[in-house]
Structures are given as structure tokens and as C-alpha cells.
Amino acid sequence: MLQVPYIRENKDLIIARLKVRNMDATDTLNKIIEADKNRRETQQKLDDVLASSNAKAKEIGILFKQGKGAEANELKQETSQLKATSKTLQETFNTYSDEVKQLLYLVPNVPHESVPEGKSDADNVEIFSEGALPTLHADAQPHWELTKKYDLIDFELGVKITGAGFPVYTGKGARIQRALAGFFLDQATEKGYREVQPPLLINEASGYGTGQLPDKEGQMYHSPVDDLYLIPTAEVPVTNMYRDVIVKTEDLPIKNTAYSQCFRREAGSYGSDVRGLNRLHQFDKVEIVQITHPSKSMAALDEMVEYVKTLLQKLELPFRIVRLCGGDLGFTSVLTYDFEVYSAAQEKWLEVSSISNFETFQANRLKCRYRDENNKPQLVHTLNGSALAFPRILAALLENNQTPEGIKIPKELAKYTGFDIIK
């Protein structure tokens, strides 16, 4: 979330930038500033009362030691008055604090100046594309037919065991999944990311830390008995490793990568969007996460984009990069680039990666800081990106590389699958 002093000093700028998100934040920001003002005034009063109350308590202690019990008891009378006052003030203070906090949860991150205006994904701006769109033979099939034909995935079996959106990968299908994990992790490690294997369940505090809670509650699976959530992305546990941490400045940038299953309820999705591998409740993904010095985060974002490019090049998939418009930009993000691969049989662009800079928005909630040149704690910047999400990569690989002889596996990936064609 945003910091109150920042809001106080940059109100007009924030309002202007949030217009890109098609949002008028004027009212909320004014309320925040007002509630914060009340909060601070109340704290001033409260601190004064507590100060004199503390002083009197100290005096009483000294008097008792000197054996002046009568005088001490007299002072006690005075303090009970102060006590009542401080209690009321404390309650008022809490009310204002909560009000500020609740209002802050409503304000999304301030988009970068390069974020274009727009209502939906249709208004995202393509900034790069590479690779020729494949021309398929006459009876080419979409991936949900191919997976059946070559026994790679059993969707119906998943429905039986769990429900829709939980496919069972079989034979070479399962092998490709394992190959993708190995390939992506090796690539990331080579690029300086440390591999971590995080928990797949997270507690409430972690949900708040990265911004899934409070507003995106319905997106995650929740186990009420233990009050734990299944992760929608490894971003959550991996970023939360640095919650309440003051990192060593010389350790920046901190780069972690994790392969994990991801779980998303995806309530309300339907139609061709969810066909086959296009949208699942459980899927695999390798995530890259960076924690950087504030002056370095935009360069880190570019670096991550360049890195993901190399992955798609090695997989020989045609792709494009779009800069998300204000209407499509995530709540916590300042700037996001999406990667889309072309899935030839569906004749569709499928989102396979989303790379974002959150600047201090998550760090503020996480309380993740470094020490500046004056040794004062300052918020870090956090970034993350998919590198990459498996299902749509798999869909594109299958559809684009299908031939009458079988499905060809790109050379780089074949090193990991152990086969270069699926027959």
C-alpha cells in the first residue's frame, strides 16, 4: 500500500495517475489525509497524557520507597483520572488508525508514467514481437485434441478425481512437465537466481504481505480449519520470506526463483477461455522474484523482460510483449509487461508471463527495508515475473509443432525430455 506521507505530499499527482486506471481517488485520498490528521492530533494528546501519567507513577514509586505512603496514595487518586482519559484517547486513536488502514487498502499502486490509458486488455500496447506465425497442415488440431490423441493429458480423469481444471498429465505429457521445470530452473539459476522450494500453503499475514488479501480473497483456495491459503503463485511465499526483514544493502539485488504448483479458484470464468489448458485451477509455474534498491528496479524489470525473451526464443515460440494499460494493470503494480505466445491451432495469443515492478507497494506492507547511506531503513522495491507458466506454453508447443509425423520438441527442451518427437 501507499505511504501516508507520500499521499499527503503528492495528492494531486496520485489522483492524476490513478485516472489511468479509470479511477477517481480524490474522495478516498481526502479521507485518508483527514483521518491521518485526526490520528496524529490524537496521538499528540495521548502521548502527553501518558507522559504525565508515567511521571506520576514514577513519583509514587519513589514516595513509597521513602516511606511516604500517605502522599503516594494521594497521587494515586490523580492518576486514575489520567487513566480514564488515556483510555478514551487510546480508543479514539485506534479508530482513526483503523480508518486510515482500511482506506489505504482501497488505493491501488500509482501507475508508471509510461502506462497507457485503457479500459481492458484490448487497450494494451504491443511493444515487441518476434518469430514467424507457423502455418499448419490442413487437419491440424487444437491442443485438447492432441493431448488426447497422444495420451499426454487426461482431463476427464482429473474431473473424476477432483473437478474441472485439474488435469492429469500422463506419460510423455508428465515428462514434458518435468522437463519444463528443469529447463526453466536451470536457466534462471544460470542467470543468478537462487532456487528455492517454498511452502504451497501460506498464512493470512503472508496474504496481506503481497497484496492478495484483503481484496482478492475469492481468488485463493482457503482451508478454514487451519486458516491457510493455497498459493496462487510462488510470488507469495518467496516474497514473504523477506517480510519484516531489513536486508543487507550489499546483498541487493536479491534474486530468487521457485518452481511451484499454483492454485486459483478462477470463479466466474467460462467458455473457450477455459478450454483445455487455457485456464486451470492447478498449474505449474517457475517464478522469478527480485528485491532491489529503489534506484535499480526499473533496470531490473527490463532485465527480467530480456531474460524471459531468451526463454521463448529457446523454445522457438512466436511471442509478443505488451505493456499493460491502466485498466488491465494489477492492483499492486506500477508497471507490467505481459508475454503472449501464439497458439497456432486456436489462432490465439496466450498470456504466459506477467512481469511487474511493485516499487514500494508490497515492501510497505512487508516492512522489507534496506539501510541507506545514512544507515536509515528505507523500503526496498520488489518485482516478480513468471518464467514461465507451463500450461499455455505446453498448449503452444503442441499446436505449433504438430506435423503429420508427430509433435516435434524444440532442441533446447529435448535435452530435458529425452525425446524430440511425440508420435
Added chain:
RNA sequence: GGAGAAUUGGCAGAGUGGUCGAAUGCACUAGUCUUGAAAACUAGCGUACCGCAAGGUACCGAGAGUUCGAAUCUCUCAUUCUCCGCCA
């Protein structure tokens, strides 16, 4: 799952109702000394909020309570360790 013990500053570790934000040691930072280093000595060394500042307030696992006053007493929860049970 059952029983017991514990949880204090970067680490170790005192503190069991009063001037304790917290002894001491180690680590760390700066200085003195030294040709340099080590050692020794001196000083500094948590976080957040309020305040122009002086300064104030809060925090000793978390939350509630008792008290004029809580690191210290009570309750609830969490975590860690030991023993028993169970089990990849």
C-alpha cells in the same frame, strides 16, 4: 495427539512489580595508540510513531487482563525444545 520446559536487542545472556529500552559479553562502527595489523583503550551501536526542535510515546513471541506502575503477576494463542504416541 498427550506431558513437561522455554520464548528478552545481530548473537549469547542477566533481569521476577517501581528511576528498565533493558546489565554484561561477543559481533559491528568510529577514534586513540602502531610503520601496518593485532591487542588494548575511548565512544557509539534496535524499530516505529508524533514533534521544526527540545523531547515524548509504544514495543522484552502475539493478544487480552490485574495494578498508580508490568520484561517481571493472570488468561488465551503461536512458536521452539525434550519425552511418549503416530507416520511419509
